[in-house]
Amino acid sequence: MYLILLGPPGTGKGTQAKIVAERLGLAHVSSGDMFREAAEQGTELGLRAKAYMDRGELVPDELTIGMLEERIQQPDAQQGAVFDGYPRTLQQAQALDAALARRGRAADLALHVTAEDEEIVRRLAGRWLCTNCGEIYQEQNRPPKQPGICDACGATLRQRDDDKPQVVRERLQRQRPPAELLAHYRAQGKLRDIDGGQEMAAVTRDLLAAIEHKTSASGHS
Numbered sequence: 001m002y003l004i005l006l007g008p009p010g011t012g013k014g015t016q017a018k019i020v021a022e023r024l025g026l027a028h029v030s031s032g033d034m035f036r037e038a039a040e041q042g043t044e045l046g047l048r049a050k051a052y053m054d055r056g057e058l059v060p061d062e063l064t065i066g067m068l069e070e071r072i073q074q075p076d077a078q079q080g081a082v083f084d085g086y087p088r089t090l091q092q093a094q095a096l097d098a099a100l101a102r103r104g105r106a107a108d109l110a111l112h113v114t115a116e117d118e119e120i121v122r123r124l125a126g127r128w129l130c131t132n133c134g135e136i137y138q139e140q141n142r143p144p145k146q147p148g149i150c151d152a153c154g155a156t157l158r159q160r161d162d163d164k165p166q167v168v169r170e171r172l173q174r175q176r177p178p179a180e181l182l183a184h185y186r187a188q189g190k191l192r193d194i195d196g197g198q199e200m201a202a203v204t205r206d207l208l209a210a211i212e213h214k215t216s217a218s219g220h221s
Contacts, residue, residue: 001026001080002100003211004087004185007113008176010120010127010168011196012203014136016113017084019204020211027077031085032134034071035059045070064088065095072099083107090180109214110185111207113196117172124168128157141200 003020007013014030021028035053038046045067049059068086071077087093100106115123126139128148132155137144144150148157162171185191192210196203 001211001215002083002105002107003081004083004096004107004110005113006110006177006181006185007196008115008120008172010124010172011113011115012123012141012200013113013196014084015142015200016196016203016207017082020207021082023208024080024082024211026079027074027081029068029071029077029081029083029086031059031064031068031088034067034086036134038067038070043070058088061089061091061095065092065099068092068096069099072103087181089178090184093181093184107185107190109192109211110182110190111192111194111210112177112182113194113203113207115195115197117169119197120172121165121168124163125165127163128159131156131158 001024003026005013005017005020017030018028020026035046035049039050039053040046045063049063049067052059052063064086072081083096087096096107123138123141128137128139128144129135130137130150130153133150133153135150135152136142137150137157144157149155150157161167182191192214194203194206194210198206
């Protein structure tokens, strides 16, 4: 089973993607993790992607697509994956369709996690990231056990400059899934809207319910 989680930053889709992947025994394929791992391993694509990330620029589609194709060939993704932060564009979605089709597979669902802009601004303004492992915390909803310290690895937490309220509002305009991307999955009958403004457990429940509905309708085991 291949699932896609879409949504603007601050909807909690990254955390939800990890939970869903763990519950269903699927690989969690995060574009951010994928870039970091490839850069650490020193692969050609990874080093090229790192150059863009170091400048704070988006990694171009052709590089992202190449890295994704490498990633879904790894053993942990053979039984399926939850894609988190990918695809971001219609071109990336079409490339993912083609990459999966070559393996006789297809994306099962595109889950679009939404929330009101002001709720997203509130969440992101309270967001902290681990400088080492990339774990994400949120002051109100998911605080670390010890302020400023990552529960997972003990490294220091920091706030991103682009999590300041005005910058968040500007980012939202750029980083919400484009209409043509949502239309791509809607035309395939695969798009489901999930209310990401709820408590985290309720969002997880709604995501799993949508997946369960799809699997029971299509006969997945």
